[in-house]
Amino acid sequence: MYSGGTGVVYGFHGCDKSVADKIINQEIPLKSSNNDYDWLGNGMYFWENSPSRALEYAEHLRNNPSKSKSPIKEPAVIGAFINLGNCLDLLDFENLKLLKAAFSILESASQQLPVNRSVGTLNELMLRKLDCAVIETLHKASKDLGLREFDSVRGVFWEGKELYPGAGFREKDHIQLCIRNPNCIKGFFYPRESDKDFTAL
Secondary structure, eight states: OOTTOSSEEEEEEEEEHHHHHHHHTTSSOOOOBOOTTOBTBSBEEEEETOHHHHHHHHHHHHHOGGGOSSOOSSEEEEEEEEEOOSEEETTSHHHHHHHHHHHHHHHHHOSSOOOEEEETTTTEEEEEHHHHHHHHHHHHHHHHTTOOOOSEEEEEEOOSSBSSTTOSOBTTOEEEEEEOOGGGEEEEEOOOOOOTTOOOO
């Protein structure tokens, strides 16, 4: 009841400048990600409230072209005004119960469950085939039961090195948004930098 949110949130997506221009000018839509390892299931991905993280990710893909299906020559960021609608907010305890129930459904229907896999020296779960399958199972179960389908998914992730020795925070902690219903996106924009010379009148 409460995890639907209170209104519009800001989401940021990193991509090549040529793609960003076309999305802003409504020449092409933002593509959904449909990988079997997507962290929050299939949909359009955004960093919540963090254009700097979106830019860092686009720069990472430029510097590591093998990790991107579409090469990035000029990293750019687009912002989006998003109404999360009926949101599967995984910061909500009740929704975590739904996810656990979806795992039971998947487990009973699968001879072999997909597996989340860690990548890199930090042993982080970067390829989340199990999580993706569980979330997609929940979406299918909701549809099959005639329940209101989820428009979006929201999750928090701890990522990167410790921010400082013994920290409970990491360098790339973030909230990620996966938008399933394109009508949740009310508009795109280029984020502007704050005016550092401004002083209150």
